[in-house]
Amino acid sequence: MGFSSPENGGHALDLSTKDTCGLPVFGVAVRYPAGHIVPLHKHAYGHLIYANHGLLRVEAESGQWLVPPTAAVWLRSGVAHRLVAPVALQACGLFVREDVCPRLPERDCVVHVSGLLRELIMALAQADHTTIPSKRIHLLGELLVEELHTQPALPLHLPWPTGDAGNPVQHVCQALLDNPGDSATAVEWADRLAMGDKTFHRRFLQSTGMTFGKWRQQLRLMSSLTLLMQGIPITQVALASGYDSHSAYSTAFSKQFGRPPSVFAANL
Structure with a gap:
């Protein structure tokens, strides 16, 4: 290294x-x-x-x-x-x-x-x-x-926001990285940053190349790999990663990685 x-x-x-x-x-x-x-x-x-x-x-x-x-x-x-x-x-x-x-x-x-x-x-x-x-x-x-x-x-x-340290999108991404289960919506983040909803979505897409929803889902799924490797039950992983249920998490995981989290965990 x-x-x-x-x-x-x-x-x-x-x-x-x-x-x-x-x-x-x-x-x-x-x-x-x-x-x-x-x-x-x-x-x-x-x-x-x-x-x-x-x-x-x-x-x-x-x-x-x-x-x-x-x-x-x-x-x-x-x-x-x-x-x-x-x-x-x-x-x-x-x-x-x-x-x-x-x-x-x-x-x-x-x-x-x-x-x-x-x-x-x-x-x-x-x-x-x-x-x-x-x-x-x-x-x-x-x-x-x-x-x-x-x-x-x-x-x-997971693309990281471009621009200088003052880019508010970097603040949002770092907060979500620290807490992937944060359920705040794009509208709520826009309010916190004192900007309009459309402006927030536009700046997020410009900075990362992905929509807010897609980026957050990518973050949650990637972060959940750590929990799976620690042997945490899948339902707990789903909730900690911001998903409402085991099935919702498994569906998103399978779509992203081509296999369900149970199979991924079994092959660790």
């Missing part, structure tokens, strides 16, 4: 050995406790972030991503980002040289992690870079790039 585990003081990892290894792809593996935050940072490499256990939140100017063990976040080189571990997790970060990046997604996104891609990520993240890289490590990196290129993007992105 570019940062050490909290047990080592939370300082930046020394990537100097890896930087000079000559590999097109190299990686690190890190453990984070629940609630740990890796501060804003960036890399001169394309960056693939994967949590093989737990759930990781990746925050950047362009948006936020929640990453379950079946997915990974791809970030272009130079993209500043922060990492938040809502639950204890093991994470792997792979770094891809810029000359290789053109073969990978042009936008920051979440991609599906196939069984093969997972094994490649784990092998590269745990590889010993203190010795001269072997032909096997080079080939694993090449295969990872090919496999990553074929993976579909997933709907786990």
